[in-house]
Amino acid sequence: MADVFDQYAMADAWDEMFDRPGEPRPAYRSxxxxxxxxxxxxxxxRADQLxxxxxxxxxxxxxxxxxxxxxxxxxxxxxxxxxWDTITRAVRQRVLALEKFLxxxxxxxxxxxxxxxxxxxVLSSAHFHREAAGIExxxxxxxxxxxxxxxxxxxxxxxxxxDNLRIPSGVSYVIENRRALSQTLPSLFAEARVHPVDxxxxxxxxxxxxxxxxxxxxxxxxxxxxxxxxxxxxxxxLLARLMGVELVEGxxxxxxxxxxxxRTTQGERPVHVxxxxxxxxxxxxxxxxxxxxxxxxxxxxxxxxxxxxxxNAIGNGVADDKLLYTYVPDLIRYYLSEExxxxxxxxxxxxxxxxxxxxxxxxxxxxLKPVDGAxxxxxxxxxxxxxxxxxxxxxxVAADPxxxxxxxxxxxxxxxxxxxxxxxxxxxDLRPYAVNDGTDVWLLPGGLTRVALPEGTLVVNSxxxxxxxxxxxLATEPSPMPRARSVAPAQPEVIPHDVSARDxxxxxxxxxxx
Amino acid sequence: xxxxxxxxxxxxSLFWIGRYVERxxxxxxxxxxxxxxxxxxxxxDEDAACRSLLAILGSAPPHDAxxxxxxxxxxxxxxxxNPSSIAGALSSARENARGARETISSEMWxxxxxxxxxxxxRRVAAEHLGPALFLGFVRERAAxxxxxxxxxxxxxxxxRFLVLGRSLERVDMTAPQDGFAEQWRTVLRACGADESFLRxxxxxVVPQRVAEFLLLDRLxxxxxxxxxxxxxxxxxxxxPSTERAGMADxxxxxxxxxxxxxxxxxxxxxxxxxxxxxxxxxxACAAASAAVxxxxxxxxxxxxxxxxxx
Numbered sequence: 001m002a003d004v005f006d007q008y009a010m011a012d013a014w015d016e017m018f019d020r021p022g023e024p025r026p027a028y029r030s031x032x033x034x035x036x037x038x039x040x041x042x043x044x045x046r047a048d049q050l051x052x053x054x055x056x057x058x059x060x061x062x063x064x065x066x067x068x069x070x071x072x073x074x075x076x077x078x079x080x081x082x083x084w085d086t087i088t089r090a091v092r093q094r095v096l097a098l099e100k101f102l103x104x105x106x107x108x109x110x111x112x113x114x115x116x117x118x119x120x121x122v123l124s125s126a127h128f129h130r131e132a133a134g135i136e137x138x139x140x141x142x143x144x145x146x147x148x149x150x151x152x153x154x155x156x157x158x159x160x161x162x163d164n165l166r167i168p169s170g171v172s173y174v175i176e177n178r179r180a181l182s183q184t185l186p187s188l189f190a191e192a193r194v195h196p197v198d199x200x201x202x203x204x205x206x207x208x209x210x211x212x213x214x215x216x217x218x219x220x221x222x223x224x225x226x227x228x229x230x231x232x233x234x235x236x237x238l239l240a241r242l243m244g245v246e247l248v249e250g251x252x253x254x255x256x257x258x259x260x261x262x263r264t265t266q267g268e269r270p271v272h273v274x275x276x277x278x279x280x281x282x283x284x285x286x287x288x289x290x291x292x293x294x295x296x297x298x299x300x301x302x303x304x305x306x307x308x309x310x311x312n313a314i315g316n317g318v319a320d321d322k323l324l325y326t327y328v329p330d331l332i333r334y335y336l337s338e339e340x341x342x343x344x345x346x347x348x349x350x351x352x353x354x355x356x357x358x359x360x361x362x363x364x365x366x367x368l369k370p371v372d373g374a375x376x377x378x379x380x381x382x383x384x385x386x387x388x389x390x391x392x393x394x395x396x397v398a399a400d401p402x403x404x405x406x407x408x409x410x411x412x413x414x415x416x417x418x419x420x421x422x423x424x425x426x427x428x429d430l431r432p433y434a435v436n437d438g439t440d441v442w443l444l445p446g447g448l449t450r451v452a453l454p455e456g457t458l459v460v461n462s463x464x465x466x467x468x469x470x471x472x473x474l475a476t477e478p479s480p481m482p483r484a485r486s487v488a489p490a491q492p493e494v495i496p497h498d499v500s501a502r503d504x505x506x507x508x509x510x511x512x513x514x
Numbered sequence: 515x516x517x518x519x520x521x522x523x524x525x526x527s528l529f530w531i532g533r534y535v536e537r538x539x540x541x542x543x544x545x546x547x548x549x550x551x552x553x554x555x556x557x558x559d560e561d562a563a564c565r566s567l568l569a570i571l572g573s574a575p576p577h578d579a580x581x582x583x584x585x586x587x588x589x590x591x592x593x594x595x596n597p598s599s600i601a602g603a604l605s606s607a608r609e610n611a612r613g614a615r616e617t618i619s620s621e622m623w624x625x626x627x628x629x630x631x632x633x634x635x636r637r638v639a640a641e642h643l644g645p646a647l648f649l650g651f652v653r654e655r656a657a658x659x660x661x662x663x664x665x666x667x668x669x670x671x672x673x674r675f676l677v678l679g680r681s682l683e684r685v686d687m688t689a690p691q692d693g694f695a696e697q698w699r700t701v702l703r704a705c706g707a708d709e710s711f712l713r714x715x716x717x718x719v720v721p722q723r724v725a726e727f728l729l730l731d732r733l734x735x736x737x738x739x740x741x742x743x744x745x746x747x748x749x750x751x752x753x754p755s756t757e758r759a760g761m762a763d764x765x766x767x768x769x770x771x772x773x774x775x776x777x778x779x780x781x782x783x784x785x786x787x788x789x790x791x792x793x794x795x796x797x798a799c800a801a802a803s804a805a806v807x808x809x810x811x812x813x814x815x816x817x818x819x820x821x822x823x824x
Contacts, residue, residue: 056624056627056631057620057624057627058612058615058623223616227613228609228612237615237616240616241615241617241620246521246524247617249523262521263522264520264521265519265520265525265675265752265810266519
């Protein structure tokens with residue numbers, strides 16, 4: 001029986017688990033020791049068991065019109081306490097700077113007047129919504145929930161890949177992954193001190209309640225979903241259930257006199273905070289797409305009147321535009337007078353003719369991304385694209401340079417992943433989730449590690465065949481107990497208290513029946 | 515703590531989960547009894563028996579050629595597009611649960627989801643090993659759901675809508691079974707009442723007693739009277755009556771009237787009046803269901819908003 005890691009061939013990238021073949025990094029040593037003696041067949045059967053659990057529980061996403069279990073790999077991704085501290089500070093810094101930018105751009109626009117960000121960039125962003133101007137959020141928060149995507153480059157340095165400030169999804173998989181993995185491979189957790197992730201719903205609810213309109217002391221919070229056919233419906237239902245709030249669809253809500261109510265069996269009931277998982281464009285047919293049937297007509301006016309809080313706020317997309325991304329380091333310096341803790345990936349803006357020309361002639365060496373794409377849509381990875389694709393891309397980009405950015409291709413770090421019957425390196429990223437309640441930006445320990453399952457692929461989105469990994473953040477301080485567990489199982493001290501023996505039933509009668 | 519009403523959409527889903535799961539359960543029992551009779555009675559005309567079964571369950575025959583039990587099983591057991599078939603009802607129940615996932619317990623959702631996922635393989639198994647296995651599986655899953663609801667749901671309005679749907683469907687499925695013309699043992703079995711009946715009345719299957727047991731029995735949980743009482747209790751709890759005279763609740767009125775008619779029926783003439791009683795029961799169910807929908811579930815449909823041209 002071969003040990004599981006014996007056949008593991010490292011790829012030409014930073015490997016999260018191994019320093020050199022057979023040499024795990026310090027954070028992974030105990031995991032390595034636990035997994036090494038298992039057989040790959042054992043891992044395989046547990047992985048199949050895991051997929052069944054997800055199917056039964058309905059932990060699925062829509063792929064090509066079908067409900068598929070979200071693939072969870074058995075090998076966790078581990079972040080040590082120091083790495084996590086850096087990530088926490090970096091994400092917090094970024095969220096705070098972007099909050100200030102949004103507040104600015106939807107009021108005075110000083111950042112534009114000062115020339116830090118060109119005015120035309122903001123005005124030409126597809127997600128800059130004039131409807132959002134003048135909405136003053138109750139506790140000043142527009143980015144209640146964000147997902148800042150991070151990657152690790154060839155030398156192991158974290159970099160920001162993009163910001164998601166509209167309706168970042170995936171957090172339900174973090175919660176379900178942990179639950180499923182701890183059931184399927186409990187032995188992994190025995191030796192590790194991993195930060196739990198089940199605090200998220202309470203934190204989110206706290207932030208949503210804190211965002212309630214002024215004067216509302218006991219706000220009614222709801223989650224607004226496009227409905228069961230949305231790819232992330234599972235997540236909407238899970239969050240509503242774990243927060244103990246109603247999951248509503250647009251047709252459950254009515255607006256009148258700038259107030260939002262939901263239809264119940266006992267009449268209409270006021271709603272104060274809407275954690276909406278419906279895109280801006282579909283949210284309110286009065287302001288945005290008139291053909292939307294999943295929105296709620298009048299909800300934007302209610303928000304403008306300050307009677308309901310939308311979380312996240314409308315118009316946030318102007319701050320996660322990929323062209324704006326290139327200005328975020330400057331925004332951090334401008335608003336916070338700090339240096340960025342984690343840098344961006346080297347990116348070319350195409351608004352300069354010389355840069356554009358350089359990029360167009362080097363498309364095969366660059367990654368081109370549409371500025372408003374989500375879910376990995378439209379990305380072209382030059383070194384992996386064929387000539388016709390590049391030729392088409394050249395035309396598209398030349399016609400609309402504002403619509404694109406060009407980046408250095410980064411070989412995302414890899415992590416051992418169970419593929420068929422062996423472990424192989426696959427590229428991963430990390431999406432930590434940040435919740436802003438107006439007094440603190442809190443990060444869910446870990447976040448979602450997405451993994452690109454096809455060999456060599458760099459796009460990790462679930463809509464493009466990606467899977468995920470449970471993500472561990474190890475606790476700082478060493479275990480206060482001497483690690484005696486593995487040597488001699490320590491018996492927990494039994495505290496005697498009043499215990500009455502359980503009624504064992506009519507014993508005598510049973511004895512008599514023998 | 516929340517005591518105010520629940521979302522109308524969710525209430526409607528729970529009501530229909532109750533109805534669909536009961537429908538699957540009852541249809542499985544009826545098919546089981548029906549198939550047993552065909553197999554055990556060599557003189558039965560299969561085509562005629564199949565046609566009368568379809569009539570009982572309100573389904574049109576799929577074709578004019580001679581019907582076989584295979585046709586019946588396909589139509590009432592496995593046809594996913596027919597909400598009156600077992601598979602169709604279970605699939606609709608699951609679809610409703612999916613839209614109400616944050617409200618029902620996750621165990622209930624999982625029960626319906628697992629059931630739905632296993633339908634294809636159960637069908638294959640039924641083709642190899644006979645339909646009894648499939649029908650047993652359906653009854654068992656319905657029981658699992660009932661047990662999970664019983665032990666995991668708070669006794670709030672959500673619970674009441676679920677039980678209301680189940681009770682009305684149960685009455686509705688019992689009512690047409692006089693179509694089994696004089697096959698009293700089959701009727702008992704189709705109502706899941708054979709064993710309780712034998713324990714109550716002994717092995718002598720007197721028609722009078724069977725009709726009495728299925729309609730008027732106060733203790734047997736699948737009798738029409740029992741189910742109507744349960745439905746009425748739910749409606750009362752949903753909207754306690756305050757009026758001094760009469761009954762304003764349009765849903766409670768037909769249920770209460772049907773219940774009292776049975777409650778005070780003369781057992782001696784029951785058999786003669788049976789067809790009248792049964793038709794009245796079906797009408798009461800339809801009226802109650804429509805009134806519940808109008809009062810609690812009705813929503814305006816999504817409207818497309820047009821911007822005025824400038």
